[in-house]
Amino acid sequence: MASMPVDRTDPRPLHAQVAGVLRAEIRDRSIAPGDTLPSEAELRERFGVSRSVVRQALATLEDEGTVRRTRGRAPVAAVPTEHHRLVQRVTGLFDQFSAEGLRLHTSVLALAPTRSGVPSAVRHLGGADLLRLERVRSVDGDPLSYVRTWLPAERFAELDSAMLRDASLHRLMEQRFGAVPTSGRRQIRAVPADPRIAQELGVTEGAPLLLLEGGTFDQHGTPLEWFESWHRSDRVVFDIEADGAAEQVRITPDPSLLPHADHPAARPGAPGEPDPGPGETAPGLERAVALADELRAELGRLRGGG
Structure with missing residues (x-):
């Protein structure tokens, strides 16, 4: 880790500053749960402080449960209870x-x-x-x-x-x-x-x-x-409980992409096709329904394979 000398104009004690930096790194998982912390020598060099300051900072973190120490072993980031x-x-x-x-x-x-x-x-x-x-x-x-x-x-x-x-x-x-x-x-x-x-x-x-x-x-x-x-x-x-059986496929077109009412594509049939008679389905609508059915089938296949 990069050198980060403490701020000697900061009113907080030096050990509190060191503990604060290490605490933040453990919380955001820069030092992951179960990982060994840097040695005392590395921390002294990184922060530019004495051994007693480093030891006091580590003692603070141990007391609050942020790190765990075993006799004869380097301190490790505690695994939090979730x-x-x-x-x-x-x-x-x-x-x-x-x-x-x-x-x-x-x-x-x-x-x-x-x-x-x-x-x-x-x-x-x-x-x-x-x-x-x-x-x-x-x-x-x-x-x-x-x-x-x-x-x-x-x-x-x-x-x-x-x-x-x-x-x-x-x-x-x-x-x-x-x-x-x-x-x-x-x-x-x-x-x-x-x-x-x-x-x-x-x-x-x-x-x-x-x-x-x-x-x-x-x-x-x-x-x-x-x-x-x-x-x-x-x-x-x-x-969050996920229930695939409750999912529904709904296709909603973006209004900005729809053709204007007087545009040929907005009429029931495609360009060059006659308008449907009574009781008949527009060819363009038939294609849209078929496409929607294909999309639903493909989504069902993918969901079943996932």
């Missing part, structure tokens, strides 16, 4: 983890009425009288996600923080408020951690997170919640 979540299910993180025998701890950071929310929450819930709920979810003291949820204030007026501590919001909705989450739409995007969320999740500011957001409806089709849930990308993996 937790899997099926994102297309309406059930929340708590219920999915409970089904797998994992105990998910929930800390409630805030629960308060608000007349403001992200535009998507206001649109989904159909009003501005909302409750804003903020939580951190963790397993074995390791924070996994930061969740911000908006709820209809009138419907959940009796909700309080004590109910939500180490509990499932969806289960509370069903058991105490008669609202059964049944459907919704979800989106996933990669985003950098802002300062507050980074602090709560124990990552550096700007670290990559997976943002899952969407709205949920109850058993009557009434909007129930809007949520934004930031997940540590080094701890949580999103799984």
Whole structure:
């Protein structure tokens, strides 16, 4: 690796700077899980620091679980524990983890009425009288996600923080408020951690997170919640079930490629062909239908071979 002397004008201690660089390289897998870290001599030369600074940096990384050291052996990048979540299910993180025998701890950071929310929450819930709920979810003291949820204030007026501590919001909705989450739409995007969320999740500011957001409806089709849930990308993996039987082939032409109505190609028959009579199919349409059938058959063959 290229030489990268520490910044001696930086107020952070030298060992913290060295640990920060190595931590980032392990997180973005420049140093892959299970790989041996460079030797102390190599790190001293790379950063231009003393042996004691290097050892203190490595001790910091070991204490936080980023590296693992065995007596007599060089330190290696720890293999992180990954937790899997099926994102297309309406059930929340708590219920999915409970089904797998994992105990998910929930800390409630805030629960308060608000007349403001992200535009998507206001649109989904159909009003501005909302409750804003903020939580951190963790397993074995390791924070996994930061969740911000908006709820209809009138419907959940009796909700309080004590109910939500180490509990499932969806289960509370069903058991105490008669609202059964049944459907919704979800989106996933990669985003950098802002300062507050980074602090709560124990990552550096700007670290990559997976943002899952969407709205949920109850058993009557009434909007129930809007949520934004930031997940540590080094701890949580999103799984998606693929069902080929549910796939449909739909061919939608680009309108910009369609001929103008007065163009010969836009008429039922090809140039030089007579218009179809009553009860007849235009030759051009027959060719289009045949081509679509061929495409479907070929896609089916490829899918079956995959």
